[in-house]
Amino acid sequence: MPLTDSPAQPHDHSLCIDDALAQARLICERRNVRLTPIREQVLGLIWQNHKPVGAYDLLEQLATTHQAAKPPTIYRALDFLQENGLIHKIESQNAFLGCAHVGGQHHGQFLICTACGTAQEIDEKVVSSALKNASQARGFQIHSFVIEIKGLCAACQDI
Amino acid sequence: MPLTDSPAQPHDHSLCIDDALAQARLICERRNVRLTPIREQVLGLIWQNHKPVGAYDLLEQLATTHQAAKPPTIYRALDFLQENGLIHKIESQNAFLGCAHVGGQHHGQFLICTACGTAQEIDEKVVSSALKNASQARGFQIHSFVIEIKGLCAACQDI
């Protein structure tokens, strides 16, 4: 994607979904973990669009085809998907988003549009190295970080 | 504070509390908003240490001297304190922390120690400008951001 391409722009989203699921299958095979039907279905639901989605929204959708689904069903699937780097939690929204950079070891950086709800994952080395430097200068050893940027995406500014 | 001074290091914390409350009174007077007894007491409780504290922890403490305190009591005080830039919410912990840079318009950047729980607020221009640049390059207009860095503070690495 060129820099200016945002998930808020029109695109063939079925390709996003197919890619995400294909990559997930590959990753899980490589890691020798099981992408069970429930887990795969939840991942598919998360990838329905580029907006973070809440656990109970997912539950409601899952329950339409899976009567036994209860909160632990969803949270277990979400835990699995997070542990394997397939999704991110957006902390400021208690919601979950498909990872756009599976495989690469990274922490998330997200541009979240407050108008349309779309979240774009970016991975800016200059940001992470600035954080590393600032932390190091204070003797702080980074394990992980959360970066959630709120504002208006390009599409929503034009309205 | 020199760069290496962290709130995890020993210091006369009563000065932190006194400063925070004095500044809060000043700010509220300037902004012509009312730092009522409940609000001031909640701010004092938040400043009891440098660790983010949950709303229900605060409620429990407040309730010891204020029988009528219920969840809305706390959340209203927290809303007020946030609106006036006196505290921050740590999204990844659903907890609240006194603002270390009152007055200056800023978004928070936090170094959160997973061992001792202490959170240090920093304000690195290089980080915020890196975010600005990355966003601008994508046509995204920033309103606010959340940066929460997890790891080990200097004191906890030595153990």
Place this chain on the structure above:
DNA sequence: TGAATATTGTTATATCATATCATTGCCCCA
């Protein structure tokens, strides 16, 4: 004073997440 507004009280409920134990399914190897 008395109306308008801000703050607090009160009750109920919405929303997000986990603990615990039972049951089922999968895998590997004796």
Place this chain on the structure above:
DNA sequence: TGGGGCAATGATATGATATAACAATATTCA
């Protein structure tokens, strides 16, 4: 091949975080 061990799911209950809605009280200011 069958059965022990572990992973995954089912089921129930509860914990933790946050807000809605309306009533009562306090403050402000004309």
